Amino acid sequence: MRQFKKVILLVSILFAAIISTSCGKSQDAQWNSGDHDISTALSFDHSMDLKYATEFSIDYYDDGYILISISDGSRFLLNTEKKEVPEDLDSEIVVLDGTAQNIYLVASATMDMFHSIDALDHITLSGTKAENWYIEDAKAAMEDGRIQYAGKYNAPDYERILAENCGLAVESTMILHSPDVKEKLESFGIPVLVDHSSYESHPLGRTEWVKLYGALTGKEEAADAAFEEQEVRYQQLGDVEQTGKSVVFFYITSNETVVVRKPNDYVAKMIELAGGTYLFQDLGGEENASSSVNMQMEEFYTKAKDADYLVYNSTIEKAVVSMDELLTKSELLQDFKAVRDGNVWCTTQNVYQESMSTGRMIEEFHTMLTSEDTKENESKYMYQLQ
Numbered sequence: 354m355r356q357f358k359k360v361i362l363l364v365s366i367l368f369a370a371i372i373s374t375s376c377g378k379s380q381d382a383q384w385n386s387g388d389h390d391i392s393t394a395l396s397f398d399h400s401m402d403l404k405y406a407t408e409f410s411i412d413y414y415d416d417g418y419i420l421i422s423i424s425d426g427s428r429f430l431l432n433t434e435k436k437e438v439p440e441d442l443d444s445e446i447v448v449l450d451g452t453a454q455n456i457y458l459v460a461s462a463t464m465d466m467f468h469s470i471d472a473l474d475h476i477t478l479s480g481t482k483a484e485n486w487y488i489e490d491a492k493a494a495m496e497d498g499r500i501q502y503a504g505k506y507n508a509p510d511y512e513r514i515l516a517e518n519c520g521l522a523v524e525s526t527m528i529l530h531s532p533d534v535k536e537k538l539e540s541f542g543i544p545v546l547v548d549h550s551s552y553e554s555h556p557l558g559r560t561e562w563v564k565l566y567g568a569l570t571g572k573e574e575a576a577d578a579a580f581e582e583q584e585v586r587y588q589q590l591g592d593v594e595q596t597g598k599s600v601v602f603f604y605i606t607s608n609e610t611v612v613v614r615k616p617n618d619y620v621a622k623m624i625e626l627a628g629g630t631y632l633f634q635d636l637g638g639e640e641n642a643s644s645s646v647n648m649q650m651e652e653f654y655t656k657a658k659d660a661d662y663l664v665y666n667s668t669i670e671k672a673v674v675s676m677d678e679l680l681t682k683s684e685l686l687q688d689f690k691a692v693r694d695g696n697v698w699c700t701t702q703n704v705y706q707e708s709m710s711t712g713r714m715i716e717e718f719h720t721m722l723t724s725e726d727t728k729e730n731e732s733k734y735m736y737q738l739q
Contacts, residue, residue: 391420391430391446394439401568404584405558408549409565419568420446424549431568447544453521453569457514459506460525460548462708464491466563469709470575477517478503487703507531511541519543521569526551550708551644556619556626557584560711579709586712593628596722598661600629601691603653604670605682611653612669618644623711627718632660654685662721663691664698664735668705676738697738704734 389397389412401411412420417433428446432438435450442448452475458464459480467473468488476494479486482502483495494500501517504510506527514522522545528535535545550562560583567576602620603613613633614620621631633656636646648656657663665673673679676697680686691697698721704714710733717732 389414389420391428392439392442394441401564403561403564405555406550406553406561406564407558408552409562411565411568421546421565421568423547424552425547427547429544429546433571449521449544449569452571455518455520457503457509457519457522457543459509459528460523461486461706462525462550463523463548463562463566464488465707465709466566466576466579467570469563469579470567470570470572472566472570472572472575473500475570476500478514478519480505480509487706507534509534509538511537514538514543515541521546523548551619553619554617554622556623556711556715557587559619560584560709563709583709583712587626587715589712590627590716590719593626593719595630596628598629598722599632599659600624600662600664600718600722601632601657601660602664602666603657604666605650606670609650609683610647611650612645612647612666613653614645620644623715624718627715627722629662629718629722632657650683650685654688658685658689660689660691661694662696662698663689664700664721665738666704667700667702672702673699673738679738695737698735699738701734701736707734710734 389400395418396415398413398415400413403410408424410422412422414420416436419431419433421429421431428443430438430442430446430448431452432448432450433452438448454475455477456475457478457480458467458476461481464476464481464486465488467476468490473490473494477500479491479495479500479502483492486492486495491500495502501513502510503513503517506524507530520543522538522543524535524545524547526547526549528545528547535547538545548562550559553559553562557580561580563579564573564576567573601613602624603611605611613636614631615636616631616634621633624631633646665679667673676692679697679699680692686692714734717735720732721735
Protein backbone atom coordinates (compact mmCIF):
# COMPACT_ATOMS: atom_id res chain seq x y z
CA MET A 354 0.00 0.00 0.00
CA ARG A 355 2.83 2.38 0.91
CA GLN A 356 4.54 1.68 -2.45
CA PHE A 357 1.25 2.28 -4.26
CA LYS A 358 0.85 5.66 -2.56
CA LYS A 359 4.37 6.60 -3.63
CA VAL A 360 3.54 5.76 -7.24
CA ILE A 361 0.34 7.81 -7.08
CA LEU A 362 2.27 10.75 -5.60
CA LEU A 363 4.94 10.57 -8.31
CA VAL A 364 2.32 10.40 -11.06
CA SER A 365 0.51 13.39 -9.56
CA ILE A 366 3.70 15.43 -9.43
CA LEU A 367 4.58 14.49 -13.01
CA PHE A 368 1.09 15.33 -14.21
CA ALA A 369 1.17 18.70 -12.46
CA ALA A 370 4.55 19.44 -14.03
CA ILE A 371 3.27 18.55 -17.48
CA ILE A 372 0.21 20.76 -17.04
CA SER A 373 2.34 23.63 -15.73
CA THR A 374 4.80 23.33 -18.62
CA SER A 375 2.12 23.07 -21.27
CA CYS A 376 0.30 26.10 -19.86
CA GLY A 377 3.53 28.08 -19.96
CA LYS A 378 4.20 27.06 -23.54
CA SER A 379 0.64 27.86 -24.55
CA GLN A 380 0.91 31.35 -23.12
CA ASP A 381 4.29 31.98 -24.75
CA ALA A 382 3.01 30.62 -28.04
CA GLN A 383 0.06 32.98 -27.97
CA TRP A 384 2.43 35.95 -27.71
CA ASN A 385 5.34 34.71 -29.84
CA SER A 386 3.62 32.64 -32.51
CA GLY A 387 3.55 35.37 -35.17
CA ASP A 388 0.16 34.12 -36.31
CA HIS A 389 -1.25 36.93 -38.42
CA ASP A 390 -4.39 35.10 -39.59
CA ILE A 391 -6.99 36.94 -37.54
CA SER A 392 -9.66 36.89 -40.25
CA THR A 393 -10.18 35.39 -43.69
CA ALA A 394 -11.19 38.86 -44.87
CA LEU A 395 -7.95 40.56 -43.79
CA SER A 396 -4.69 40.24 -45.72
CA PHE A 397 -1.52 40.64 -43.67
CA ASP A 398 1.06 42.98 -45.19
CA HIS A 399 3.92 43.47 -42.73
CA SER A 400 4.90 43.95 -39.09
CA MET A 401 6.46 47.01 -37.54
CA ASP A 402 10.22 46.71 -37.11
CA LEU A 403 10.99 47.01 -33.40
CA LYS A 404 14.61 47.30 -32.28
CA TYR A 405 14.39 46.96 -28.51
CA ALA A 406 10.78 46.60 -27.35
CA THR A 407 9.51 43.09 -26.65
CA GLU A 408 6.23 43.78 -24.83
CA PHE A 409 4.14 44.71 -27.89
CA SER A 410 3.91 44.17 -31.62
CA ILE A 411 2.14 45.95 -34.46
CA ASP A 412 0.92 44.26 -37.64
CA TYR A 413 -0.34 46.04 -40.75
CA TYR A 414 -3.06 44.64 -43.00
CA ASP A 415 -4.49 45.76 -46.31
CA ASP A 416 -7.29 48.36 -46.32
CA GLY A 417 -5.81 50.30 -43.40
CA TYR A 418 -6.23 47.76 -40.61
CA ILE A 419 -3.57 47.83 -37.87
CA LEU A 420 -3.35 45.19 -35.17
CA ILE A 421 -1.74 46.15 -31.85
CA SER A 422 -0.85 43.19 -29.62
CA ILE A 423 0.40 43.52 -26.04
CA SER A 424 2.21 40.95 -23.95
CA ASP A 425 -0.73 40.60 -21.55
CA GLY A 426 -2.69 39.00 -24.40
CA SER A 427 -4.84 42.01 -25.25
CA ARG A 428 -5.24 42.98 -28.92
CA PHE A 429 -6.63 46.10 -30.56
CA LEU A 430 -7.56 46.42 -34.23
CA LEU A 431 -7.45 49.96 -35.63
CA ASN A 432 -9.99 50.26 -38.37
CA THR A 433 -8.45 53.44 -39.78
CA GLU A 434 -10.73 53.63 -42.80
CA LYS A 435 -13.83 52.72 -40.77
CA LYS A 436 -14.78 49.82 -42.98
CA GLU A 437 -17.09 46.98 -42.05
CA VAL A 438 -15.55 44.73 -39.41
CA PRO A 439 -15.07 41.13 -40.58
CA GLU A 440 -17.62 38.75 -39.07
CA ASP A 441 -15.04 36.08 -38.26
CA LEU A 442 -12.79 38.42 -36.27
CA ASP A 443 -11.92 37.00 -32.85
CA SER A 444 -14.38 38.45 -30.34
CA GLU A 445 -11.53 39.21 -27.92
CA ILE A 446 -9.93 41.67 -30.36
CA VAL A 447 -11.09 45.20 -29.51
CA VAL A 448 -11.93 47.27 -32.59
CA LEU A 449 -11.20 51.01 -32.62
CA ASP A 450 -12.69 52.94 -35.54
CA GLY A 451 -10.27 55.55 -36.77
CA THR A 452 -7.48 56.83 -34.54
CA ALA A 453 -7.87 56.86 -30.76
CA GLN A 454 -9.79 59.94 -29.61
CA ASN A 455 -10.90 61.42 -26.26
CA ILE A 456 -8.34 59.33 -24.40
CA TYR A 457 -8.45 58.99 -20.62
CA LEU A 458 -4.71 58.88 -19.91
CA VAL A 459 -3.85 57.36 -16.55
CA ALA A 460 -0.38 55.94 -17.30
CA SER A 461 1.56 59.13 -16.57
CA ALA A 462 4.79 57.90 -18.22
CA THR A 463 3.02 57.84 -21.58
CA MET A 464 2.12 61.55 -21.58
CA ASP A 465 5.64 62.44 -22.72
CA MET A 466 5.25 60.01 -25.61
CA PHE A 467 2.07 61.71 -26.79
CA HIS A 468 3.74 65.07 -26.27
CA SER A 469 6.78 64.11 -28.33
CA ILE A 470 4.63 63.31 -31.37
CA ASP A 471 2.35 66.35 -31.00
CA ALA A 472 -0.67 64.23 -30.09
CA LEU A 473 -1.91 65.88 -26.89
CA ASP A 474 -5.12 66.78 -28.73
CA HIS A 475 -6.04 63.08 -28.65
CA ILE A 476 -6.17 63.24 -24.84
CA THR A 477 -9.27 64.64 -23.17
CA LEU A 478 -9.00 63.23 -19.64
CA SER A 479 -6.13 62.72 -17.21
CA GLY A 480 -5.58 60.55 -14.16
CA THR A 481 -3.04 63.09 -12.85
CA LYS A 482 -3.91 66.56 -11.58
CA ALA A 483 -2.44 69.63 -13.26
CA GLU A 484 -0.14 70.49 -10.34
CA ASN A 485 1.42 67.02 -10.47
CA TRP A 486 2.53 67.19 -14.09
CA TYR A 487 6.17 67.99 -14.83
CA ILE A 488 5.46 68.16 -18.56
CA GLU A 489 4.64 71.82 -18.98
CA ASP A 490 2.42 71.47 -22.06
CA ALA A 491 0.33 68.82 -20.30
CA LYS A 492 -0.03 71.05 -17.26
CA ALA A 493 -1.02 73.99 -19.47
CA ALA A 494 -3.60 71.87 -21.31
CA MET A 495 -5.22 70.99 -17.99
CA GLU A 496 -5.10 74.52 -16.67
CA ASP A 497 -6.94 75.88 -19.70
CA GLY A 498 -9.46 73.01 -19.77
CA ARG A 499 -8.36 71.16 -22.88
CA ILE A 500 -7.62 68.15 -20.67
CA GLN A 501 -9.74 67.51 -17.58
CA TYR A 502 -8.96 65.61 -14.44
CA ALA A 503 -11.04 62.41 -14.27
CA GLY A 504 -9.77 60.68 -11.16
CA LYS A 505 -6.96 58.27 -10.26
CA TYR A 506 -6.65 54.77 -11.65
CA ASN A 507 -8.55 53.26 -8.71
CA ALA A 508 -11.20 55.98 -8.39
CA PRO A 509 -12.14 57.29 -11.84
CA ASP A 510 -14.90 59.83 -12.36
CA TYR A 511 -17.15 57.60 -14.45
CA GLU A 512 -19.72 60.32 -15.01
CA ARG A 513 -17.16 62.70 -16.49
CA ILE A 514 -15.52 59.94 -18.53
CA LEU A 515 -18.85 59.01 -20.10
CA ALA A 516 -19.85 62.65 -20.63
CA GLU A 517 -16.64 63.26 -22.59
CA ASN A 518 -17.34 60.28 -24.88
CA CYS A 519 -14.07 58.60 -23.93
CA GLY A 520 -12.78 56.39 -26.73
CA LEU A 521 -9.92 54.68 -24.91
CA ALA A 522 -8.43 54.43 -21.42
CA VAL A 523 -4.65 54.10 -21.26
CA GLU A 524 -3.77 52.62 -17.88
CA SER A 525 -0.54 51.70 -16.15
CA THR A 526 -0.09 48.25 -14.66
CA MET A 527 -1.38 49.69 -11.37
CA ILE A 528 -4.85 48.96 -12.76
CA LEU A 529 -4.09 45.29 -12.16
CA HIS A 530 -4.58 46.04 -8.46
CA SER A 531 -8.09 47.33 -9.22
CA PRO A 532 -9.50 44.86 -11.77
CA ASP A 533 -13.05 45.97 -10.93
CA VAL A 534 -12.28 49.42 -12.37
CA LYS A 535 -11.05 47.94 -15.64
CA GLU A 536 -14.13 45.73 -15.85
CA LYS A 537 -16.46 48.65 -15.17
CA LEU A 538 -14.85 50.84 -17.83
CA GLU A 539 -15.16 48.00 -20.33
CA SER A 540 -18.78 47.42 -19.31
CA PHE A 541 -19.44 51.02 -20.40
CA GLY A 542 -17.95 50.19 -23.79
CA ILE A 543 -14.65 51.96 -23.08
CA PRO A 544 -11.63 49.93 -24.26
CA VAL A 545 -8.76 49.69 -21.76
CA LEU A 546 -5.17 49.46 -22.95
CA VAL A 547 -2.66 48.61 -20.21
CA ASP A 548 0.75 50.13 -20.87
CA HIS A 549 3.55 47.63 -20.19
CA SER A 550 6.46 49.87 -21.16
CA SER A 551 7.85 49.68 -17.61
CA TYR A 552 8.28 45.90 -18.13
CA GLU A 553 10.84 46.45 -20.87
CA SER A 554 14.29 45.35 -19.74
CA HIS A 555 16.07 47.68 -22.16
CA PRO A 556 15.51 51.41 -21.51
CA LEU A 557 15.20 52.10 -25.24
CA GLY A 558 12.55 49.38 -25.33
CA ARG A 559 10.52 51.48 -22.92
CA THR A 560 11.04 54.54 -25.11
CA GLU A 561 10.09 52.56 -28.23
CA TRP A 562 6.51 52.36 -26.93
CA VAL A 563 6.15 55.79 -28.51
CA LYS A 564 5.67 53.86 -31.77
CA LEU A 565 2.58 52.16 -30.34
CA TYR A 566 1.05 55.54 -29.50
CA GLY A 567 2.12 56.84 -32.87
CA ALA A 568 0.10 54.04 -34.48
CA LEU A 569 -2.88 54.77 -32.22
CA THR A 570 -2.92 58.43 -33.23
CA GLY A 571 -1.88 58.13 -36.87
CA LYS A 572 1.53 59.71 -36.20
CA GLU A 573 3.89 56.87 -37.02
CA GLU A 574 6.48 59.09 -38.73
CA ALA A 575 6.65 61.48 -35.78
CA ALA A 576 7.01 58.51 -33.44
CA ASP A 577 9.86 57.07 -35.50
CA ALA A 578 11.64 60.43 -35.37
CA ALA A 579 11.12 60.85 -31.61
CA PHE A 580 12.49 57.39 -30.92
CA GLU A 581 15.45 57.80 -33.27
CA GLU A 582 16.45 61.01 -31.48
CA GLN A 583 16.91 59.11 -28.22
CA GLU A 584 18.59 56.16 -29.90
CA VAL A 585 21.12 58.44 -31.59
CA ARG A 586 21.85 60.20 -28.32
CA TYR A 587 22.57 56.87 -26.69
CA GLN A 588 24.71 55.70 -29.62
CA GLN A 589 26.80 58.86 -29.41
CA LEU A 590 28.19 57.60 -26.12
CA GLY A 591 29.96 54.97 -28.20
CA ASP A 592 31.35 51.82 -26.65
CA VAL A 593 31.20 52.74 -22.98
CA GLU A 594 33.90 51.07 -20.92
CA GLN A 595 32.77 49.42 -17.72
CA THR A 596 34.01 51.42 -14.76
CA GLY A 597 33.63 48.60 -12.23
CA LYS A 598 31.71 51.03 -10.00
CA SER A 599 28.70 49.56 -8.21
CA VAL A 600 25.45 51.55 -8.08
CA VAL A 601 22.32 51.25 -5.96
CA PHE A 602 19.04 52.88 -7.04
CA PHE A 603 16.57 53.06 -4.13
CA TYR A 604 14.15 54.98 -1.93
CA ILE A 605 13.02 54.63 1.67
CA THR A 606 9.37 54.58 2.73
CA SER A 607 7.98 56.25 5.84
CA ASN A 608 8.27 52.97 7.79
CA GLU A 609 11.94 52.57 6.79
CA THR A 610 11.31 49.89 4.20
CA VAL A 611 13.83 50.19 1.37
CA VAL A 612 12.61 49.77 -2.20
CA VAL A 613 15.15 48.78 -4.87
CA ARG A 614 14.82 47.95 -8.55
CA LYS A 615 15.06 44.42 -9.88
CA PRO A 616 18.13 43.57 -11.99
CA ASN A 617 16.02 43.09 -15.13
CA ASP A 618 14.46 46.55 -14.79
CA TYR A 619 15.15 49.29 -17.34
CA VAL A 620 16.75 51.54 -14.68
CA ALA A 621 19.26 48.82 -13.83
CA LYS A 622 19.97 48.48 -17.54
CA MET A 623 20.55 52.24 -17.91
CA ILE A 624 23.17 52.05 -15.18
CA GLU A 625 24.91 49.17 -16.98
CA LEU A 626 24.78 50.95 -20.35
CA ALA A 627 26.37 53.98 -18.68
CA GLY A 628 29.32 51.87 -17.53
CA GLY A 629 28.21 51.02 -14.00
CA THR A 630 27.38 47.75 -12.26
CA TYR A 631 23.94 47.50 -10.74
CA LEU A 632 24.57 46.05 -7.30
CA PHE A 633 21.45 43.93 -6.83
CA GLN A 634 22.04 41.30 -9.47
CA ASP A 635 20.78 38.43 -7.33
CA LEU A 636 17.27 39.65 -6.57
CA GLY A 637 14.59 37.13 -7.56
CA GLY A 638 11.00 37.56 -8.68
CA GLU A 639 8.95 37.06 -11.80
CA GLU A 640 10.17 38.97 -14.81
CA ASN A 641 6.85 40.50 -15.72
CA ALA A 642 5.74 41.35 -12.23
CA SER A 643 6.69 44.36 -10.12
CA SER A 644 9.84 46.19 -11.19
CA SER A 645 10.94 46.64 -7.58
CA VAL A 646 11.61 44.67 -4.39
CA ASN A 647 11.06 45.71 -0.76
CA MET A 648 13.59 44.91 1.94
CA GLN A 649 14.20 45.88 5.55
CA MET A 650 16.90 48.45 6.27
CA GLU A 651 19.10 45.89 8.00
CA GLU A 652 19.16 43.69 4.90
CA PHE A 653 19.76 46.72 2.68
CA TYR A 654 22.68 47.73 4.90
CA THR A 655 24.25 44.29 4.67
CA LYS A 656 24.01 44.17 0.87
CA ALA A 657 24.63 47.80 -0.11
CA LYS A 658 26.93 49.37 2.51
CA ASP A 659 29.98 48.94 0.26
CA ALA A 660 28.35 50.27 -2.93
CA ASP A 661 30.36 52.96 -4.73
CA TYR A 662 27.32 55.09 -5.57
CA LEU A 663 23.87 55.58 -4.08
CA VAL A 664 21.12 57.11 -6.23
CA TYR A 665 17.99 58.09 -4.35
CA ASN A 666 14.76 57.81 -6.34
CA SER A 667 12.64 60.88 -5.57
CA THR A 668 9.81 60.09 -8.01
CA ILE A 669 7.85 58.15 -5.37
CA GLU A 670 8.58 59.91 -2.10
CA LYS A 671 9.46 63.56 -1.45
CA ALA A 672 12.75 64.70 -2.96
CA VAL A 673 15.80 64.76 -0.70
CA VAL A 674 17.68 68.07 -0.86
CA SER A 675 20.74 67.40 1.30
CA MET A 676 22.85 64.63 2.76
CA ASP A 677 21.64 65.53 6.24
CA GLU A 678 18.04 65.05 5.16
CA LEU A 679 18.84 61.66 3.67
CA LEU A 680 20.54 60.54 6.89
CA THR A 681 17.39 61.34 8.89
CA LYS A 682 15.71 58.43 7.09
CA SER A 683 18.03 55.94 8.78
CA GLU A 684 21.08 56.21 11.03
CA LEU A 685 22.60 53.18 9.29
CA LEU A 686 23.16 55.19 6.10
CA GLN A 687 26.04 57.14 7.64
CA ASP A 688 28.15 53.96 7.59
CA PHE A 689 27.73 53.47 3.83
CA LYS A 690 30.86 53.81 1.70
CA ALA A 691 29.09 56.08 -0.82
CA VAL A 692 27.99 58.42 1.97
CA ARG A 693 31.51 58.63 3.39
CA ASP A 694 32.94 59.26 -0.11
CA GLY A 695 30.30 61.84 -1.03
CA ASN A 696 28.98 59.77 -3.94
CA VAL A 697 25.27 60.10 -3.22
CA TRP A 698 22.92 61.44 -5.86
CA CYS A 699 19.19 62.11 -6.07
CA THR A 700 16.91 62.06 -9.10
CA THR A 701 14.65 64.97 -9.89
CA GLN A 702 10.94 64.26 -9.64
CA ASN A 703 10.37 64.56 -13.39
CA VAL A 704 12.48 61.47 -14.22
CA TYR A 705 9.60 59.01 -14.44
CA GLN A 706 7.24 61.24 -16.42
CA GLU A 707 9.82 62.29 -19.01
CA SER A 708 10.03 58.87 -20.65
CA MET A 709 11.32 60.32 -23.93
CA SER A 710 14.66 61.38 -22.45
CA THR A 711 16.25 57.95 -22.09
CA GLY A 712 19.38 58.90 -24.01
CA ARG A 713 20.08 61.88 -21.80
CA MET A 714 19.44 59.91 -18.61
CA ILE A 715 22.03 57.32 -19.64
CA GLU A 716 24.44 60.19 -20.38
CA GLU A 717 23.92 61.59 -16.88
CA PHE A 718 24.55 58.23 -15.24
CA HIS A 719 27.75 58.02 -17.28
CA THR A 720 28.79 61.51 -16.18
CA MET A 721 28.17 60.59 -12.55
CA LEU A 722 30.42 57.55 -12.89
CA THR A 723 33.27 59.15 -14.84
CA SER A 724 33.47 62.89 -14.22
CA GLU A 725 36.04 64.10 -11.68
CA ASP A 726 34.31 67.46 -11.18
CA THR A 727 30.56 66.81 -11.26
CA LYS A 728 29.75 70.42 -10.33
CA GLU A 729 30.86 71.56 -13.80
CA ASN A 730 28.37 69.25 -15.53
CA GLU A 731 24.82 70.38 -16.09
CA SER A 732 22.35 67.66 -15.11
CA LYS A 733 18.65 67.80 -15.71
CA TYR A 734 17.60 64.59 -14.00
CA MET A 735 20.13 64.06 -11.17
CA TYR A 736 21.94 66.15 -8.57
CA GLN A 737 24.65 65.35 -6.07
CA LEU A 738 23.78 65.58 -2.37
CA GLN A 739 26.01 67.86 -0.34
